[in-house]
Amino acid sequence: MSFIVDSGADVTLLPFSAGNMLGKQVKDGERFPISGVGKGSIDTYLHEVEASLGGHTFKMTIAFADTDKLDGRAVPSLLGRMNIFDLFDITFKQRVLETSFLKSTSPLSVSPTSET
Secondary structure (H helix, E strand, O other), X not given: OOOEEOOOOOOEEEOHXXXXXXXXXXXXXXXXXXXXXXXOEEOEEEXXXXXXXXXXXXXXEEEEEOOOEEOOEEXXXXXXXXXXXXXXXXXXXXXXXXXXXXXXXXXXXXXXXXXX
């Protein structure tokens, strides 16, 4: 399956038919409206799936759209930040249209907050 890497997307988005292909009863998932795709918001349903990227297998949350078409166009397959950006160091090389994923070796950390 191919995706558009969307660093502005909170969650990975797939069309309705992809959920069926993965054996999910799409509308049994948690309803999760999203905006920024198409002219308004779109209803999606969250499901946890097992995924593999670069030989690494992990669980991730996917938002399956309630349709395959949006504004007369196919719902895009977007790879969002949730799960992926925490697990991989990602490099975008715009000049050569290349995106690379390297399994992160650093532990997850929380940035310190300042108190006033």
